[in-house]
Amino acid sequence: MSFTLYSVTGDDFIGRKELVDELTRELSSKNKIGFSLSGIRRIGKTSILKEVESRLTKQRIPVIYISIWRILPTTIDEFTRVLDRVALSAFEHKLPKKFKFEELLVTGAKALGNFLSGLNLSAKVAEDLKLSLSYIKKESEDVEEAVTKSISLIEHLAEMTKTKCVLIIDEFPSIVELTYGEKNRKMGFDIVKLIRTLFEDFKYTKLVVSGSYRDTLDNLVTKTSAPFYKQLLLREVEPFTKDEFDKFITHYLPDLKFIDSQTKEEFYKISSGIPYNLQLLGKEIQLHDMVKLDSKKLYDIVKTILKKEGEQSFKEFTENQTPSEIKVLKALAKSPEKKPTDIEKDEFMSNATISSALVSLCSKAVLKRRERGIYEFTDNLFAEWLKVSEIM
Ligand SMILES: Nc1ncnc2c1ncn2[C@@H]1O[C@H](COP(=O)(O)OP(=O)(O)O)[C@@H](O)[C@H]1O
Numbered sequence: 403m404s405f406t407l408y409s410v411t412g413d414d415f416i417g418r419k420e421l422v423d424e425l426t427r428e429l430s431s432k433n434k435i436g437f438s439l440s441g442i443r444r445i446g447k448t449s450i451l452k453e454v455e456s457r458l459t460k461q462r463i464p465v466i467y468i469s470i471w472r473i474l475p476t477t478i479d480e481f482t483r484v485l486d487r488v489a490l491s492a493f494e495h496k497l498p499k500k501f502k503f504e505e506l507l508v509t510g511a512k513a514l515g516n517f518l519s520g521l522n523l524s525a526k527v528a529e530d531l532k533l534s535l536s537y538i539k540k541e542s543e544d545v546e547e548a549v550t551k552s553i554s555l556i557e558h559l560a561e562m563t564k565t566k567c568v569l570i571i572d573e574f575p576s577i578v579e580l581t582y583g584e585k586n587r588k589m590g591f592d593i594v595k596l597i598r599t600l601f602e603d604f605k606y607t608k609l610v611v612s613g614s615y616r617d618t619l620d621n622l623v624t625k626t627s628a629p630f631y632k633q634l635l636l637r638e639v640e641p642f643t644k645d646e647f648d649k650f651i652t653h654y655l656p657d658l659k660f661i662d663s664q665t666k667e668e669f670y671k672i673s674s675g676i677p678y679n680l681q682l683l684g685k686e687i688q689l690h691d692m693v694k695l696d697s698k699k700l701y702d703i704v705k706t707i708l709k710k711e712g713e714q715s716f717k718e719f720t721e722n723q724t725p726s727e728i729k730v731l732k733a734l735a736k737s738p739e740k741k742p743t744d745i746e747k748d749e750f751m752s753n754a755t756i757s758s759a760l761v762s763l764c765s766k767a768v769l770k771r772r773e774r775g776i777y778e779f780t781d782n783l784f785a786e787w788l789k790v791s792e793i794m
């Protein structure tokens with residue numbers, strides 16, 4: 403079986419049945435419903451979106467999937483260009499005549515008008531294309547108009563071809579980082595508000611967004627002040643259940659045996675049920691041709707992985723935390739049952755500092771509160787890494 407660190411679909415996509423069924427059902431229904439998927443990074447959001455995309459595509463529903471992380475350079479201009487390109491390719495099989503987006507980009511303004519009017523497009527689609535393309539080609543400077551036209555293009559393509567369609571924006575919170583103009587002014591938040599206003603009137607297009615950083619997604623979707631407040635159904639992507647973990651092992655490591663059920667339990671626990679961790683651990687087990695796993699071998703595997711991947715894998719994790727947050731994390735990694743009062747004594751930190759670090763770490767979903775005064779890591783591999791790493 404081949405392991406991967408990229409998103410998975412089809413046979414290699416394990417579990418998530420309820421969520422994928424619900425998304426597919428609602429997005430292909432007559433209801434006007436959109437979704438916001440949240441969950442820590444590497445929990446499998448993109449894979450779910452891709453799986454849903456492939457199911458909808460099989461029903462001949464055009465899906466326009468874009469990931470804000472793939473927009474390079476990170477400008478509004480590139481955003482409109484990508485939207486146009488992806489929208490046209492999603493509708494390709496429904497368009498009256500095939501044409502290449504890249505060709506439209508090199509056609510002069512006047513010739514473009516003629517070309518578009520010869521294509522049997524609806525007037526709205528032709529207009530959207532003309533105006534957004536002229537912005538992309540730097541013939542006009544009205545950025546708000548350009549984004550409006552690029553988003554409307556999707557709705558108008560759907561209207562023209564009498565179909566519903568779905569716009570998926572992965573890593574949605576990063577949209578606020580998109581910049582505009584020579585001064586690189588950040589105007590992503592305005593774009594979010596614009597998208598929201600446009601979607602209110604859309605009849606054919608449904609919206610799905612996803613994000614990993616809980617705080618920033620909240621600002622766009624869940625808070626009462628957020629542009630998309632109450633506009634989308636909120637779904638949290640959880641770690642694999644025990645059952646999904648079992649299915650993963652059976653599919654990816656069919657020959658692997660566990661020396662006892664406790665070892666299997668430990669495997670599940672160290673992975674935190676995070677599919678990415680399972681891919682990493684699984685790859686290593688396969689590399690060593692292991693057929694029977696015991697506790698010692700499991701921890702050797704974990705050590706090897708942390709040595710190979712830890713630095714790289716958790717760098718941005720640690721970069722996002724303040725020194726006192728890291729101190730708290732290290733203390734908890736060493737003894738998970740530690741209460742804030744124990745940390746206070748052992749680490750010589752003030753009660754207030756520890757409390758605010760814990761609140762902040764929970765809002766960033768690095769920790770979750772199990773019960774009063776007891777916190778656990780959302781990613782146990784990260785905890786293992788903190789135990790052995792040299793930082794601080
Ligand atoms: N349902 C799944 N079955 C098997 N592997 C998965 C599944 N979901 C995610 N993965 C694996 O986990 C890793 C992270 O998945 P991804 O979808 O990119 O997560 P996210 O978008 O939340 O960061 C990838 O290596 C992917 O192969």
Ligand SMILES: [Mg+2]
Binds near residue numbers: 448572
């Ligand atoms: Mg992703």
